[in-house]
Amino acid sequence: MKPPPFEYAAPGTVQEAIALLQQHEGEAKILAGGQSLMPLLNMRLARPGILIDLNKVTDLDYIRETNGALAIGAMTRKRTVEDSALVKSHQPLLHAATVLIAHPQIRNRGTVGGSMAQADPAAEYPAIAVALDAELQAAGPRGSRSIKASDFFVSYLTTALEPNEVLAEVRFPAVPRGTGWSVMEVARRHGDFAMTGVAVTTALDAKGQFSAARIVLFGVGPTPVRARAAEQVLTGQKPSEGLLAQAAQKVNDAIEEPLSDVHASAEYRRHLAQVLTRRALAEALTRTGTGQ
Amino acid sequence: MAAKRQVRLTVNGTQYEASVEPRMTLVDFLRGELGLNGTHVGCEHGVCGACTILLEGRAVRACLMLAVQADGANIMTVEGLAPDGKLHPIQEAFIEEHGLQCGFCTPGFLMSVYELLHDNPNPSEEAILDSLGGNICRCTGYQSIRKSVRLAAEKVRTSSSAPQGG
Numbered sequence: 026m027k028p029p030p031f032e033y034a035a036p037g038t039v040q041e042a043i044a045l046l047q048q049h050e051g052e053a054k055i056l057a058g059g060q061s062l063m064p065l066l067n068m069r070l071a072r073p074g075i076l077i078d079l080n081k082v083t084d085l086d087y088i089r090e091t092n093g094a095l096a097i098g099a100m101t102r103k104r105t106v107e108d109s110a111l112v113k114s115h116q117p118l119l120h121a122a123t124v125l126i127a128h129p130q131i132r133n134r135g136t137v138g139g140s141m142a143q144a145d146p147a148a149e150y151p152a153i154a155v156a157l158d159a160e161l162q163a164a165g166p167r168g169s170r171s172i173k174a175s176d177f178f179v180s181y182l183t184t185a186l187e188p189n190e191v192l193a194e195v196r197f198p199a200v201p202r203g204t205g206w207s208v209m210e211v212a213r214r215h216g217d218f219a220m221t222g223v224a225v226t227t228a229l230d231a232k233g234q235f236s237a238a239r240i241v242l243f244g245v246g247p248t249p250v251r252a253r254a255a256e257q258v259l260t261g262q263k264p265s266e267g268l269l270a271q272a273a274q275k276v277n278d279a280i281e282e283p284l285s286d287v288h289a290s291a292e293y294r295r296h297l298a299q300v301l302t303r304r305a306l307a308e309a310l311t312r313t314g315t316g317q
Numbered sequence: 318m319a320a321k322r323q324v325r326l327t328v329n330g331t332q333y334e335a336s337v338e339p340r341m342t343l344v345d346f347l348r349g350e351l352g353l354n355g356t357h358v359g360c361e362h363g364v365c366g367a368c369t370i371l372l373e374g375r376a377v378r379a380c381l382m383l384a385v386q387a388d389g390a391n392i393m394t395v396e397g398l399a400p401d402g403k404l405h406p407i408q409e410a411f412i413e414e415h416g417l418q419c420g421f422c423t424p425g426f427l428m429s430v431y432e433l434l435h436d437n438p439n440p441s442e443e444a445i446l447d448s449l450g451g452n453i454c455r456c457t458g459y460q461s462i463r464k465s466v467r468l469a470a471e472k473v474r475t476s477s478s479a480p481q482g483g
Binding site: 026028029032064066067080216 | 320342366380383429432433451
């Protein structure tokens with residue numbers, strides 16, 4: 026199909042974009058990489074009055090490092106993240122998740138901010154943002170504010186962004202040395218949206234016991250789902266196969282109502298969540314140091 | 318209907334200027350307005366890869382871009398592979414290894430492979446699969462396409478017509 030008619034504006038700065046959002050409140054839609062919005066337009070599932078295209082806002086395309094923390098501009102393409110030596114060395118989990126996203130041809134266009142603002146519950150980036158305690162910088166008429174990833178993803182395709190705010194930057198705090206990580210997912214075909222996926226980080230203390238663990242599932246609820254009960258099973262314990270299996274079993278406590286559709290039943294998604302968590306924790310442990 | 322906008326862009330080295338409705342996709346513009354029918358329209362939601370073109374040297378879906386967004390851009394389509402009618406080594410490889418049957422998906426595959434070999438004329442099997450994963454073919458079962466890419470890489474490495482930026 027073809028998109029329905031809409032007006033089009035391509036501002037050169039974030040400030041101009043915000044002014045346009047205010048001027049057209051309720052009928053404007055932001056266009057970033059277009060890899061989610063364009064299909065919705067082509068299928069006429071989205072009918073905005075005006076598209077505000079951020080592709081001319083070139084100063085939102087950057088990756089900056091400060092003491093191990095990374096600030097990534099919202100219009101940075103996923104391909105840029107994938108190819109970034111800074112991301113690979115400072116945020117290996119983000120790098121690993123990036124190459125799981127769709128295909129090179131999609132990553133050439135799709136942006137970091139676009140994935141966050143789209144907030145597809147089966148997408149990798151929102152879960153990675155929660156797993157890494159990222160902060161999302163929103164620019165609005167009254168200036169900028171910082172939103173924690175855990176507060177940013179509100180519901181299915183819904184974020185904490187106000188209608189007149191633009192997502193400008195995503196900040197990933199420095200990862201403590203020795204932190205283990207893993208991201209795994211199951212999709213019908215390589216590059217498809219995951220039926221279920223998990224991102225984990227692990228840390229061990231000097232005695233070799235879990236000092237911290239983070240388990241974030243995607244594709245099992247309306248937002249990324251943090252499995253706190255499963256994390257608690259690990260904390261203070263020595264890693265063992267039995268312990269990882271026990272923690273994996275606990276992820277079900279965090280899953281309220283997994284999606285059940287033609288791709289996978291709710292039961293299957295629960296099963297995947299457990300299996301993937303167990304495997305991801307085991308992989309993360311192989312990358313975990315025992316701290317200082 | 319929204320007011321038309323003027324776009325100026327370069328496709329396969331030729332400059333074009335046209336007036337388009339904002340809602341026109343880039344692939345419809347290339348085919349309908351510029352008459353470059355080599356780029357095919359498949360699923361129109363970014364899944365099949367038939368409309369893959371090079372935008373500033375990068376393989377992208379022409380169905381997931383608007384023509385107005387291509388203002389000022391440098392684009393290469395499948396027609397740009399053989400500007401003088403002489404087939405590109407990648408095209409020759411697809412013929413020799415039977416990398417196509419009906420040919421509908423082929424322009425998209427060729428452009429994905431062009432980007433792949435431009436980045437790295439000696440790609441690993443994994444890199445080949447990652448690149449081909451973004452294009453769907455319903456005829457070949459993919460094995461002959463994999464062979465075509467390996468042969469294309471060989472040809473590109475030994476020929477003077479190594480892929481240049483699109």
